Each structure stands twice: as C-alpha cells, then as structure tokens.
Amino acid sequence: MRVFVTGASGFVGSAIVKELLQAGHQVLGMVRTDSAAQALTKTGAEAYFGNLDDLESIKKGAAQCDAVIHTAFNHDFSRMKANCENDRQVILALGSALAGSNKPLVITSGIGVLRSDTPLTTENDKAPGADVSPRAASEEAAYAVAGQGVKTYIVRLPPTVHAQGDHGFIPMVMGMAKEKGQSVYIGEGHNRWAAVHRLDAAVVYRLIIEKQPEQMVFHAVAEEGIPFRQIATAIGKGLHIPTVSKNGNDAEAHFGWFTHFAGMDRPASSEQSRKTLGWAPTHPGLLEELVPGVYF
DSSP states (O other): OEEEEETTTSHHHHHHHHHHHHTTOEEEEEESSHHHHHHHHHHTOEEEEOOTTOHHHHHHHHHTSSEEEEOOOOOOGGGHHHHHHHHHHHHHHHHHHHTTSOOEEEEEEEGGGSOSSSSSBOTTOOOOOTTTOGGGHHHHHHHHHHTTTOEEEEEEEOSEEESTTOOSHHHHHHHHHHHHTOEEEETTOOOEEEEEEHHHHHHHHHHHHHHOOSOOEEEOOSEEEEEHHHHHHHHHHHHTOOEEEEOHHHHHHHHGGGHHHHTOOBOBOOHHHHHHHTOOOOSOOHHHHSSTTTTO
C-alpha cells in the first residue's frame, strides 16, 4: 500500500513512517524543508513538499496514494483556535481528494479534547463542539468527510506521547522546573495523564489502514492514567531539585498558560482499540523513561 503521511518528519509522523516501511508499505511523506526531505529519503520513503497552508498541494499528495495518515499540526499555543480551524480545512481538503474512493483517511486528535467529568474516557465518548473545545474541529471535520465515500478514522493521542526526542508536554514541564528550581504538582497531584510511547502509537495507525475496521475512533493509549504527582516527582529526581505542591496563584505563577494542562485529569481507556486492532503496546512506560539517558 502507498501511504501519504502528513507531518512525516515530526515526532509521531516519523515513527509512523518507520513503522509503515518496516511492514512493507511505500510512503509518500509530506515535508516543508530540504533537510527534512533528505532525512526522510534516507529512511526509504519518498519526500513530498507541501505545507498546511497549501491545500491544493495536500490534495495532490493524497490523490497519489492508497491511504492517508494525517499527523501534521501547528502546535503554536498562542494561536491555538486558528490552528485548529486550519486543521479542519486540511482534513476537509484531504476528504475531498479521496471522496468516492473508499480509501482510508486517518486523522489525529487528542484525549484532551474530551470532557473531564467522566471517570474513564473511552472510544465511545464524543468530543464537545469546537466552540467549547477548539481541538474538536478536527473530529468534526472527520465526521463531515466520513459520508463522502471515505473510510475515515480518528486516532486520539494522550497528553504525553513519549520517547527520546520528545518536544511536547513533558519537556515543557521540565523546562519550567529547571527555570524555577522546583518540580511542581497542583494540590494533591492526583490528576492523571494518559500516556503512550511514540513507537506503540505508530503501530495503531498502521493497523488501522491495514485492517480498515468498522470502528471509527481509536485511543492510542498504553497507560490509562499516571498521577501527575508521580510525573513531577520523577522530574524532580531527575533534575535533582525539590518536588512541591502548589495551589491557586502559586501554581499559576509556576505554570503560567500551562496551568490548565498541569491540572488536567483525563484517564482514558484503549480497551476497544486493543480488541479491534489486536494492538498490544510493548515499549517502556512514561515513568520508566523519565530517567538519565532518555529525558535527562
């Protein structure tokens, strides 16, 4: 199968490219720079120049392939709502390129898009509207194209997709801890983050395009919920700084705009995903990787 992968040089996308190639698929990977193209070509994939603002280039890339995996996303949190709406347009464009073909389109969403008032989120849970949670624009777009002769799938990633080279939430928390000289959790620190190793997440994407099941929504979750206090404690130990609890204004002074995420409680199940795909994560857990040689 020839697969078009957006974000092919990214943290998750590059793992998906590797997973697809090892399974014998061909990959047309979308990149923005010459250096990314060179790195991608060395893996055995074919580089395709495009970007999220050029919808025509994205449609042309998708039309050349048997399946599409969309992982590219602009993570500039200062313009998050605009980036989410842009992702909606990208997904609609991909859908229009595949309309009537019955080819699979796998898009990426996040566990964090779901409501926080459920004890354990599952694949059956619906995201609120984009007016409530801007990131839900991606899932709204996926449902919009599902009725156009496109086998559409949603993969929800947990708050932390971890491994060496991570530049997501964990490095952000570590950076704040280094700057302030303290590793901090909020209150009792019982709020939980789901997690997955990026190589395990990549397998979910591959299995979806190979099996093309009836189920539409999948959770790439290896660990249902790690208490944030444990994460903060591991970071404090790794940085050789104290781990402390903060509340209210003190917590906001430490985390700033990240306070919402530091206090987020989003345990998530992947039971249905494992059963449908036969997926069994095999790589180390998050706390196992918060050690020298990986994150430190």
